[in-house]
Amino acid sequence: MAEKNERPIKVVAENRKARFNYAIEDTVEAGIALTGTEVKSVRNGKTTIAESYADSRGGEIWLINANIPEYLQANRFNHEPKRPRKLLLHRKQINKLMGAVERQGMTLIPLKLYFNEKGRAKLLLALAKGKQLHDKRETEKKRDWSKEKGRLMRAKG
Incomplete structure (x- = not known):
């Protein structure tokens, strides 16, 4: 059988401060509903998800405050840069996430936006x-100590 040309995973945006500001309990991969110009703009790589978060509205999970800039080649059919975007999850996943947010006071934070x-x-x-x-x-302190420990180990031998 001939192998298909599989594309590698292309990370478009990453929330690097999330691991510093939050203690991460669990991760879930969610699809994201985008319009055509949003997909093209995301592929350009100018997307930021650093200030964004996910929230539940009407039994669905929405990505709030993610900045996907307008696509320059689009004209009147362009999208709004900071509009809420629907996240595509199974009902069980939505219920689990909403329960944790409501009962345990947790937050839904995007870590990475990528193309699979x-x-x-x-x-x-x-x-x-x-x-x-x-x-x-x-x-x-832990991060600094691990760096220092690595330096000491290299210096010793």
């Missing part, structure tokens, strides 16, 4: 709890 092997836009969504200032300092 089939060329579909996907969002890696994290169920997370916000860190306090002392937790952030502790994380920074």
Whole structure:
């Protein structure tokens, strides 16, 4: 059998501060409903998801405040850059996420926006709890110590 030309996973946007500001409990891959000009704009790679979050409205999960800039070649059919976008999840996943958010006070944070092997836009969504200032300092100390430990080990031999 001939192998298909599989495309590698192409990460378009990443929320790098999320792992520092939040303690991540669980991750879920969700599809994202985009219009044609949004897909083209996302493929250009100018998307930011750093200030965005996911929220439940009417039994569905929506991505709020994600910035997908307008596609320059589109004319009057362009999209609104910060409009809410529907996330595509199974009903069981939605119920699980909504339950954790409502009962345990957790937050839904996007970690990555990428195109999978089939060329579909996907969002890696994290169920997370916000860190306090002392937790952030502790994380920074651990990171610094691991760097220092690596330097010492290289210096010794």
